[in-house]
Amino acid sequence: MIDFELSDExxxxxxxxxxxxxxxxxxxxxAWDRETRYPEEVVxxxxxxxxxxxxxxxxxxxxxxxxxxxxxxxxxLAYACMGFYTILMASDLGLTPIVLAGTAEQxxxxxxxxxxxxxxxAFALSEPDNGxxxxxxxxxxxxxxxxxxxxxxxxxxxxxxxxSVIVVFATVDVQSGHKGTVAVVVxxxxxxxxxxxxxxxxxxxxxxxxxxxxxxxxVPSANVLGEVGDGxxxxxxxxxxxxxxxxxxxxxxxxxxxxxxISYASTRQAFGGPITRFQAIQFKLADMKIGLETxxxxxxxxxxxxxxxxxxxxxxxxxxxxASDVAFKAAEEALHxxxxxGYVDEFPVGKLMRDVxxxxxxxxxxxxxxxxxxxxxxx
Amino acid sequence: xxxxxxxxxxxxAEARVRxxxxxxxxxxxxxxxxxxxxxxxxxxxxxxxxxxETEIVALACGPERAAEAIRTALAMGVxxxxxxxxxxxxxxxxxxxxxxxxxxxEAPELVFVGGKQADWDSSALGPALAEALxxxxxxxxxxxxxxxxxxxxxxxIDDGTETLTLPLPAVVTTQQGLNEPRYPTLPNIMKAKRxxxxxxxxxxxxxxxxxxxxxxxxxxxxxxxARSRRNVVLDGDAKTAATELVRRLRDEAKVL
Ligand SMILES: Cc1cc2nc3c(=O)[nH]c(=O)nc-3n(C[C@H](O)[C@H](O)[C@H](O)COP(=O)(O)OP(=O)(O)OC[C@H]3O[C@@H](n4cnc5c(N)ncnc54)[C@H](O)[C@@H]3O)c2cc1C
Numbered sequence: 001m002i003d004f005e006l007s008d009e010x011x012x013x014x015x016x017x018x019x020x021x022x023x024x025x026x027x028x029x030x031a032w033d034r035e036t037r038y039p040e041e042v043v044x045x046x047x048x049x050x051x052x053x054x055x056x057x058x059x060x061x062x063x064x065x066x067x068x069x070x071x072x073x074x075x076x077l078a079y080a081c082m083g084f085y086t087i088l089m090a091s092d093l094g095l096t097p098i099v100l101a102g103t104a105e106q107x108x109x110x111x112x113x114x115x116x117x118x119x120x121x122a123f124a125l126s127e128p129d130n131g132x133x134x135x136x137x138x139x140x141x142x143x144x145x146x147x148x149x150x151x152x153x154x155x156x157x158x159x160x161x162x163x164s165v166i167v168v169f170a171t172v173d174v175q176s177g178h179k180g181t182v183a184v185v186v187x188x189x190x191x192x193x194x195x196x197x198x199x200x201x202x203x204x205x206x207x208x209x210x211x212x213x214x215x216x217x218x219v220p221s222a223n224v225l226g227e228v229g230d231g232x233x234x235x236x237x238x239x240x241x242x243x244x245x246x247x248x249x250x251x252x253x254x255x256x257x258x259x260x261x262i263s264y265a266s267t268r269q270a271f272g273g274p275i276t277r278f279q280a281i282q283f284k285l286a287d288m289k290i291g292l293e294t295x296x297x298x299x300x301x302x303x304x305x306x307x308x309x310x311x312x313x314x315x316x317x318x319x320x321x322x323a324s325d326v327a328f329k330a331a332e333e334a335l336h337x338x339x340x341x342g343y344v345d346e347f348p349v350g351k352l353m354r355d356v357x358x359x360x361x362x363x364x365x366x367x368x369x370x371x372x373x374x375x376x377x378x379x
Numbered sequence: 380x381x382x383x384x385x386x387x388x389x390x391x392a393e394a395r396v397r398x399x400x401x402x403x404x405x406x407x408x409x410x411x412x413x414x415x416x417x418x419x420x421x422x423x424x425x426x427x428x429x430x431x432e433t434e435i436v437a438l439a440c441g442p443e444r445a446a447e448a449i450r451t452a453l454a455m456g457v458x459x460x461x462x463x464x465x466x467x468x469x470x471x472x473x474x475x476x477x478x479x480x481x482x483x484x485e486a487p488e489l490v491f492v493g494g495k496q497a498d499w500d501s502s503a504l505g506p507a508l509a510e511a512l513x514x515x516x517x518x519x520x521x522x523x524x525x526x527x528x529x530x531x532x533x534x535x536i537d538d539g540t541e542t543l544t545l546p547l548p549a550v551v552t553t554q555q556g557l558n559e560p561r562y563p564t565l566p567n568i569m570k571a572k573r574x575x576x577x578x579x580x581x582x583x584x585x586x587x588x589x590x591x592x593x594x595x596x597x598x599x600x601x602x603x604x605a606r607s608r609r610n611v612v613l614d615g616d617a618k619t620a621a622t623e624l625v626r627r628l629r630d631e632a633k634v635l
Contacts, residue, residue: 008447008450008572009568009569009571009572011447012450012451012454012563012568012571013565013568015409015411015451016454016562016563016564016565016568019562020562048564049562049564049565050564050565050566051565054565063565063566063569064569065565065569
């Protein structure tokens with residue numbers, strides 16, 4: 001049985017998220033971008049509405065929302081500002097390993113506090129010398145009595161400086177590949193943990209990104225998720241899920257690009273009339289729509305598989321890769337439809353393109369998504 | 380304390396509606412709870428939050444789809460809702476008679492109605508409801524306080540504002556300035572699923588209230604005014620163009 005209708009609650013969630021995004025995010029997005037400002041107060045407002053950390057399970061104070069609920073929110077927030085949405089998205093990315101692999105006690109200890117206050121989580125996998133090749137990570141984990149000691153550097157960590165809960169991926173033995181990997185929960189402010197903000201990002205500047213340096217960071221071994229050897233698996237299972245919100249954010253940006261292109265093209269005059277008279281412009285809009293709709297439904301399908309507990313590795317990789325490619329193309333075309341005006345920051349289309357470029361890179365570059373898809377085909 | 384808040388579902392102010400042959404095509408338009416009614420919902424919630432034990436009941440008369448607007452009110456925090464399901468487009472007076480039937484059953488102390496209905500720009504529903512109930516009424520209210528068995532409201536009149544004290548039960552129409560309506564939160568949206576939304580057919584409610592289940596006025600003809608744009612481009616340098624713009628705004632559009 002196929003049903004393409006959102007539930008009544010999902011429609012309510014959508015209209016609330018849309019109203020919030022259009023009123024509290026969209027009007028400020030250009031300024032956050034220009035000033036590279038992390039809009040803490042708006043993150044707090046989002047948390048008050050329940051939009052932050054929606055992935056926390058019901059048993060530990062969350063709302064028990066599904067992936068479909070989450071992506072309905074994602075699309076609306078990303079429409080207003082992809083950078084802003086990345087703050088919330090990266091927090092859900094950070095808490096997902098705990099949802100997937102944490103014990104009831106760990107979930108209570110780390111996740112419950114994320115529901116009572118505007119607190120962020122972070123996911124620390126990438127390192128200065130390895131991103132795509134995540135199993136080559138070098139951050140060291142050493143067990144000493146009932147503690148784990150962490151040493152190393154994590155790179156590009158969204159919310160790294162702000163997060164109160166960080167899942168750090170490390171290895172007990174650099175030589176042993178996957179088998180040595182561990183996922184360890186580190187609380188923000190633990191001695192030895194230093195966050196250095198990364199400057200000069202092309203886009204998504206509302207979202208703070210940091211380098212995390214860990215020097216002898218000690219946490220209880222009760223903070224280890226699963227067992228030694230599970231780290232890489234936990235990271236991959238996490239990304240299999242969280243690529244779907246990246247896809248949904250991309251769909252939001254694609255929709256925005258299309259709306260901006262239509263609105264500009266219908267008022268811009270050339271050769272005695274609006275440029276929408278030209279079929280060359282109409283075809284651009286039509287192509288954007290084709291990409292947008294197909295990306296949206298692929299994203300919904302991947303979310304649907306997750307909500308039903310069905311295998312979703314391939315679907316989420318397809319959705320993430322396709323939707324971000326479609327969105328980048330849509331943003332580029334929207335910029336082009338604006339002519340010279342698209343090239344300056346008076347119009348939002350340039351930012352859309354700069355922002356959504358990242359969607360093709362993080363949570364696994366689109367080459368890595370193809371690697372994942374192809375690996376499934378060859379099996 | 381019991382409060383009934385009347386709701387209407389209307390097209391979003393930014394919705395694109397298509398007009399053709401005297402009718403409006405709302406398919407594709409986003410429909411929302413009337414902004415004016417939202418002030419009433421918010422005010423009821425605030426009265427409860429100030430510590431007065433209050434039951435809040437949302438009441439709407441409209442087609443099946445109006446349930447979406449009712450759910451928004453439930454998600455904002457209203458306790459339960461009654462939906463008089465009607466496929467007939469009732470005018471304000473007929474709708475007031477139907478609603479009065481339900482209000483009488485509910486027997487609240489206070490009824491909130493939006494000061495104006497955004498769909499046909501009519502301000503008649505509140506006064507007509509008060510008339511049908513035989514209750515006192517204050518319109519265009521921007522401030523409201525309680526004192527044993529009475530309410531004191533400040534409302535707009537042509538020359539400014541006026542403060543009135545009314546005995547309860549009463550009908551109060553709400554407007555901008557009364558408060559800033561909240562967004563429904565995610566937890567409340569999920570909770571609203573479990574709240575009662577009672578649907579009653581128009582015919583039954585009207586019969587019980589002794590009201591006709593049809594319009595009170597006869598519609599002879601209706602026309603939708605289609606305004607065409609002027610497509611004027613002002614020539615000359617910025618100064619000349621600005622001077623001309625001001626002149627047109629003042630002398631022709633009469634907005635300055
Ligand atoms: C703003 C920002 C925020 C981020 N947030 C986080 C975060 O919160 N947590 C986190 O852990 N990481 C985060 N990242 C890191 C991100 O996930 C990585 O940048 C990404 O996975 C790519 O890794 P890399 O930069 O090391 O590139 P590399 O792995 O060095 O790749 C370089 C190029 O080679 C290509 N390539 C690599 N391997 C293959 C292959 N097998 N086949 C074909 N092509 C290949 C890549 O596609 C890419 O084009 C963030 C990055 C940015 C820029």
